[in-house]
Amino acid sequence: MKNEQMLASATSRRTLLAGVGSVGAVTALAACGTEADAPSTSSGAGATPTTGAPATTGAAATSAPATGGGSTADALAKTADIPVNGGKIFADQKVVVTQPTEGTFKCFSNICTHQGCPVTSVDGGAITCKCHNSIFSIEDGSPTSGPAKKALAQKQITVEGDSIVLG
Incomplete structure (x- = not known):
């Protein structure tokens, strides 16, 4: 059971980091806006x-x-x-x-x-x-x-x- 919790926790962190990475990319792209x-x-x-x-x-x-x-x-x-x-x-x-x-x-x-x-x-x-x-x-x-x-x-x-x- 403990391994399943650790796996779920690791998956949550990866998902969180992936989300933060996407937000960072969106923020960087927003700096190159249009008129x-x-x-x-x-x-x-x-x-x-x-x-x-x-x-x-x-x-x-x-x-x-x-x-x-x-x-x-x-x-x-x-x-x-x-x-x-x-x-x-x-x-x-x-x-x-x-x-x-x-x-x-x-x-x-x-x-x-x-x-x-x-x-x-x-x-x-x-x-x-x-x-x-x-x-x-x-x-x-x-x-x-x-x-x-x-x-x-x-x-x-x-x-x-x-x-x-x-x-």
Whole structure:
């Protein structure tokens, strides 16, 4: 009887290890997702603007005249910080803010829609993800080249005086 219990116990351990192996394989494969598997983004607090951090999908903005004070306490950036025909990546908030034409500001997720890497630069009218060389338009976040097929997600911003506020 004891041998039968040991055999059953050994079989249970093998079954358990086989299951864990399968879970490990599934986890490893999940890292190689598709565009539909890209992580969702949310805004965080306390981010510092950076250039060279990846950008995500989306392009939404509300523009107001870029004059006056604005709410600096909640400001993501000053309008003067965002170059015309360029933009700035805010890695902590997971967004990229662009200024396609003078006085027009757009905001997108900084996460590439191809495989979820953050975008790395904004320059010359393009948002670039260096992971797989996807390039997006600063005007609407649409892919212009590379493997990405979906636009960056739009994020809401408001221009209050000379301040750009997320949300």
